[in-house]
Amino acid sequence: xxxxxxxxxxxxxxxxxxxxxxxxxxxxxxxxxxxxxxxxxxxxxxxxxxxxxxxxxxxxxxxxxxxxxxxxxxxxxxxxxxxxxxxxxxxxxxxxxxxxxxxxxxxxxxxxxxxxxxxxxxxxxxxxxxxxxxxxxxxxxxxxxxxxxxxxxxxxxxxxxxxxxxxxxxxxxxxxxxxxxxxxxxxxxxxxxxxxxxxxxxxxxxxxxxxxxxxxxxxxxxxxxxxxxxxxxxxxxxxxxxxxxxxxxxxxxxxxxxxxxxxxxxxxxxxxxxxxxxxxxxxxxxxxxxxxxxxxxxxxxxxxxxxxxxxxxxxxxxxxxxxxxxxxxxxxxxxxxxxxxxxxxxxxxxxxxxxxxxxxxxxxxxxxxxxxxxxxxxxxxxxxxxxxxxxxxxxxxxxxxxxxxx
Amino acid sequence: xxxxxxxxxxxxxxxxxxxxxxxxxxxxxxxxxxxxxxxxxxxxxxxxxxxxxxxxxxxxxxxxxxxxxxxxxxxxxxxxxxxxxxxxxxxxxxxxxxxxxxxxxxxxxxxxxxxxxxxxxxxxxxxxxxxxxxxxxxxxxxxxxxxxxxxxxxxxxxxxxxxxxxxxxxxxxxxxxxxxxxxxxxxxxxxxxxxxxxxxxxxxxxxxxxxxxxxxxxxxxxxxxxxxxxxxxxxxxxxxxxxxxxxxxxxxxxxxxxxxxxxxxxxxxxxxxxxxxxxxxxxxxxxxxxxxxxxxxxxxxxxxxxxxxxxxxxxxxxxxxxxxxxxxxxxxxxxxxxxxxxxxxxxxxxxxxxxxxxxxxxxxxxxxxxxxxxxxxxxxxxxxxxxxxxxxxxxxxxxxxxxxxxxxxxxxxxxxxxxxxxxxxxxxxxxxxxxxxxxxxxxxxxxxxxxxxxxxxxxxxxxxxxxxxxxxxxxxxxxxxxxxxxxxxxxxxxxxxxxxxxxxxxxxxxxxxxxxxxxxxxxxxxxxxxxxxx
Numbered sequence: 001x002x003x004x005x006x007x008x009x010x011x012x013x014x015x016x017x018x019x020x021x022x023x024x025x026x027x028x029x030x031x032x033x034x035x036x037x038x039x040x041x042x043x044x045x046x047x048x049x050x051x052x053x054x055x056x057x058x059x060x061x062x063x064x065x066x067x068x069x070x071x072x073x074x075x076x077x078x079x080x081x082x083x084x085x086x087x088x089x090x091x092x093x094x095x096x097x098x099x100x101x102x103x104x105x106x107x108x109x110x111x112x113x114x115x116x117x118x119x120x121x122x123x124x125x126x127x128x129x130x131x132x133x134x135x136x137x138x139x140x141x142x143x144x145x146x147x148x149x150x151x152x153x154x155x156x157x158x159x160x161x162x163x164x165x166x167x168x169x170x171x172x173x174x175x176x177x178x179x180x181x182x183x184x185x186x187x188x189x190x191x192x193x194x195x196x197x198x199x200x201x202x203x204x205x206x207x208x209x210x211x212x213x214x215x216x217x218x219x220x221x222x223x224x225x226x227x228x229x230x231x232x233x234x235x236x237x238x239x240x241x242x243x244x245x246x247x248x249x250x251x252x253x254x255x256x257x258x259x260x261x262x263x264x265x266x267x268x269x270x271x272x273x274x275x276x277x278x279x280x281x282x283x284x285x286x287x288x289x290x291x292x293x294x295x296x297x298x299x300x301x302x303x304x305x306x307x308x309x310x311x312x313x314x315x316x317x318x319x320x321x322x323x324x325x326x327x328x329x330x331x332x333x334x335x336x337x338x339x340x341x342x343x344x345x346x347x348x349x350x351x352x353x354x355x356x357x358x359x360x361x362x363x364x365x366x367x368x369x370x371x372x373x374x375x376x377x378x379x380x381x382x383x384x385x386x387x388x389x390x391x392x393x394x395x396x397x398x399x400x401x402x403x404x405x406x
Numbered sequence: 407x408x409x410x411x412x413x414x415x416x417x418x419x420x421x422x423x424x425x426x427x428x429x430x431x432x433x434x435x436x437x438x439x440x441x442x443x444x445x446x447x448x449x450x451x452x453x454x455x456x457x458x459x460x461x462x463x464x465x466x467x468x469x470x471x472x473x474x475x476x477x478x479x480x481x482x483x484x485x486x487x488x489x490x491x492x493x494x495x496x497x498x499x500x501x502x503x504x505x506x507x508x509x510x511x512x513x514x515x516x517x518x519x520x521x522x523x524x525x526x527x528x529x530x531x532x533x534x535x536x537x538x539x540x541x542x543x544x545x546x547x548x549x550x551x552x553x554x555x556x557x558x559x560x561x562x563x564x565x566x567x568x569x570x571x572x573x574x575x576x577x578x579x580x581x582x583x584x585x586x587x588x589x590x591x592x593x594x595x596x597x598x599x600x601x602x603x604x605x606x607x608x609x610x611x612x613x614x615x616x617x618x619x620x621x622x623x624x625x626x627x628x629x630x631x632x633x634x635x636x637x638x639x640x641x642x643x644x645x646x647x648x649x650x651x652x653x654x655x656x657x658x659x660x661x662x663x664x665x666x667x668x669x670x671x672x673x674x675x676x677x678x679x680x681x682x683x684x685x686x687x688x689x690x691x692x693x694x695x696x697x698x699x700x701x702x703x704x705x706x707x708x709x710x711x712x713x714x715x716x717x718x719x720x721x722x723x724x725x726x727x728x729x730x731x732x733x734x735x736x737x738x739x740x741x742x743x744x745x746x747x748x749x750x751x752x753x754x755x756x757x758x759x760x761x762x763x764x765x766x767x768x769x770x771x772x773x774x775x776x777x778x779x780x781x782x783x784x785x786x787x788x789x790x791x792x793x794x795x796x797x798x799x800x801x802x803x804x805x806x807x808x809x810x811x812x813x814x815x816x817x818x819x820x821x822x823x824x825x826x827x828x829x830x831x832x833x834x835x836x837x838x839x840x841x842x843x844x845x846x847x848x849x850x851x852x853x854x855x856x857x858x859x860x861x862x863x864x865x866x867x868x869x870x871x872x873x874x875x876x877x878x879x880x881x882x883x884x885x886x887x888x889x890x891x892x893x894x895x896x897x898x899x900x901x902x903x904x905x906x907x908x909x910x911x912x913x914x915x916x917x918x919x920x921x922x923x924x925x926x927x928x929x930x931x932x933x934x935x936x937x938x939x940x
Binding site: 091092093115116117119121122123125126127129131132133142143145188189191192 | 838840841843844845846847848849850851852854858859862863
């Protein structure tokens, strides 16, 4: 059991990498780049062709993005994709090699460089970076320079109230719990009324239980103050739950920007599909009104935006584990959709099965823990999605994969 | 994520696209000032002339001095390890009774300058010394000779083993004892475990401590002089006094070369640091009946190193009566002089150390690393050599400050800059780079971020470094003797004069005052470093 779980995890990881590679080699023919925002009027932050490298390592490459007033946008991507560097470029903690950063129409990086203290950005650092020698009050008051004492006091009181820490003002950071430190860090960054709030992996330092609670809390506070926020995370669940829009990053570039549901349901690249949730790719052939697949035919209207020029071509359908189920444990008389369970992963209330079809395809499907599916042996799969499916042209598949050769 | 974070943190320098100019210039100036005397010494050495130099360096006496020094360093360092490591093990890993007491007691010899110890031992165990007079009634006329190699090794071991003890202790304390448990479950008995697990884990720390001991021994001038054992420092001082300037210069260069060799040797012995810190740590080993010899061992070391000199000094207090001439009478201004120059040296060393330490802690690259390394020149240049170099330099090219306190303080700063840089650098490294960044995003300039965030956080390290420089400057002997303005007497020079003129009793008060001040500085250091004696 434990062995087979391991296998499943590894093969899943491999698959993701393959898909990511495929994307890059295939170029972006069917994948539109991050769309320019239609109305420039309410754009607070604009990144224009940003590039940054450390030595020979290109960390951020030709990255463009617009953030609108009042929204929470999350940069989501795996480790090393350049999302934190992007955030530091916005804050002025790094200088870009190419491109420009504009805050409210003013260029702050590019031809001129405005130092961080003159940008009007608030940053919540990954490990909070609370000043250990100052109390919570003093931390919050740190950015309120050149103001009358009375005004500072009121502002700090308001903020501690806002983050629900009115009674902890005199505590030092090491006397506060992780969640409380998070609140102080947020209050401190909001105190000088920044034009934009940047959050670097804000929840990664918290216990799992606390994370969910603080997500809601941070979203409430940000929405209450109405500040525009850019957050950075590798946690898809976090990104999908706190953001108004999500920008999925991979390898220094933005793959897709959109609202969380849209990005999840209609990924524009295999990387995005595989990075957000579990993804299997089922090969199919576009034939008239249907797409013929190993798991049976799918009506053409259920395929999201399948253009006429893909008639009589091979495509891959993106199926999530809950789109597929085991029809029976008997393969007799079934040819195409028969496979063998090769691994099973326990996810709490459900099991994730990895099924290898006789054709060699590997498909993931999900079942409740009380359903009687064996952890090995032959099964007959069916596709029972009740929503539109995303698809990708076949030529994006890795070339060296013999399974897709014709 | 970790990778990404590290990349950005490492490249923090990229923020200002390169090194901060002002700080770099300051650090470069400090590095240049530190290098100056050594370069001057090399230049003087080159002036000697090739044939004469070869003749001087191949004299039998030169070879003898070299061998004497090498034997002394090797024996003393080995003895320090043999005493320091077991003491560290006993006070960290075992159920030694009164562990807390022993932990403190056996680190205290560090407070006593070795020449004071030597002085006391000669007085106690020398011919016609107090100890022999004590034994005379029972018919013992002769006790083993205290002068020479054996005595020098004994004294230097007693006062330098704490370097090994303290570093080994720190390594043992931070070592994860589950490693030992793991070895035991893998069928290793206690001794095999110690050999195959504990020793590799503490080896880098022991090597570092042994290096400190070895360098101290090589650079020490007072002890070999009092013990009449001819090593580099003693011969250089004597040659200089008798106008053997070329010989003194060449021997100095040779001494620097030997020091560099030891530094290189240590870097080889230390090996790759593959140790784990943290994890669980607990005192596990039960001594059983062995606890009595163990306590006896600790008591013997502490008794010899602490009780003997204290007893001698206190007994002198009684005898140092009006019988001696007035010029040797103790004056409190000597103590004030000592404190003043030491405080000045500490302040300058910290100010000079700041840019070097900041740069090397916050920026990667060749220059910051080079500045830091150069600041460690003081470790490689014994006080007698430094004093000599500055005498040559000062008397010829810096006459306005020659024979002034400025040159003396300059010498102290060069000699002890490594201590302040080390302490400051560790402090800078412990400040999360995100903190000054946070201050920047909250409206502070980089100078403001340093002033309001970084500086308060490194303050303990700053004061710790200053206290360390203060402590060691108080005890410094050879450079003080060579460079002090005429008529300027410190505790140390007064002790030396009393010793040289044979009125030992006159050294009692300044020596005790010196011990008291050293003890205070030690307390400050222990507090700053949160030295854990449990």
